[in-house]
Amino acid sequence: MRLAVLDALHERVAPVVVLAVGFLCIGVPVARATGMSAPDRVVLDFVLWWSWLFGTLLAMWLGSRCIAGPLADRTALWELGGPVRPGVWGARRLGGAALVAGSAHLLVLAVGLGLAGPPPGALAFAGVSSLEVLVLTALSAALGTVFRPLPALALTAALWVAGHLAGMWLDLMTESDRAVFAGSLLAVIPDLDLLDVHGTVVRGGVPALPQLAAALGWALAWVGVAIGAMVTVLERRDLG
């Protein structure tokens, strides 16, 4: 696990975090100055949006690299030739990537909330956005057992976009009497809007406990599916 964390950190995480924090430091005063009648809300909106975007992008980058990278460049072999199950190796790599992506996301969020002033729902936002980071890391790692790093990243990014449009798309399909078709597609596209509490927090609210519990259960189910798929593939495919 320690090596997995070090490998994830080596993916230029530190400079990227510095850049993300720097962007916050520049963006917050700009948002405040252009915030018209509600500068505090505009600043908070910017901080939550930026930390979410940063965390999810980093999660997809690290997740798509953690398995597919060492398999593609053959650096995995020294470890996989030893007494470790490929599935366990994969789970460790995923854990290291998720830990680094989650920590970087929370660090940027903490800095942003420090600049904006933490709202009542800050903790809920941190928890739920971290769940999205975890889901995306797991999905991209699972795709990385089959694809090379860039295709795995592209596919996860496609799922990420589709996942945030899923609710709107389902509404449209339902209106045109295609709810069954849409529902069946949603079984393979994670509806990431379920993890979206942004609006509630920006309006000064705190997400309801049932909503948070549903988000937690939903996210863990997707992570479980992704890890299960990853382990199954790694245990059955040729690795050398």
Added chain:
Amino acid sequence: MALELQDLGKTYGDRVALQSVDLRVEPGEACLLVGPNGSGKSTLLGLVAGLRVPTSGSARIDGLPTRDPAARVSLGVLFERARLPPHHSLVRLLGALGRDPGSLLSALGLAEHRDRPLGTLSSGLHQRAALCLALAGSPRWIVLDEPLTALDGPTSEVVVGIVAERVRAGAGALIATHRHDAWAPVSTGVAVLEGGRLSMGARP
């Protein structure tokens, strides 16, 4: 107690890489695996190392399937063209494996490079580091794929000497090589692979 391949076969789609390979290596034996490029040597070693899944037959170490981590506890492997993680040092990787290199670092001329990031090593030093990882902890079974690649003459002799010493001490070795003359001092048998078939074996 043996490294045993029984009726081992491997296909990639329609291409047959290995067909009905039977081979047995006992402790204290060093079997050279020779054959032209593309004859299936690396595929065979990948199966022995548990990285590839056989299409037919079995590969076992001390009675356990090679995919079983318990079998690979006693295995030291060097893969052909494998890269070590470039930003880690040799000492860190040895620590991750929990294997004591003993005198290997000085014997392979790596003592002064032990803390350097592996990506900064020359190809020869990288190969020595990979050999060090494979041989550290005195594994009971040694599986090496083209171990003398990128090594100079004196270092090649040192590597052959280390393996010979391990084999005399009771380890078993399976070594894929194009330089079987260099391994003459340690070899107890030669297996020839041609077109995925073992045409002559140490103990077929």
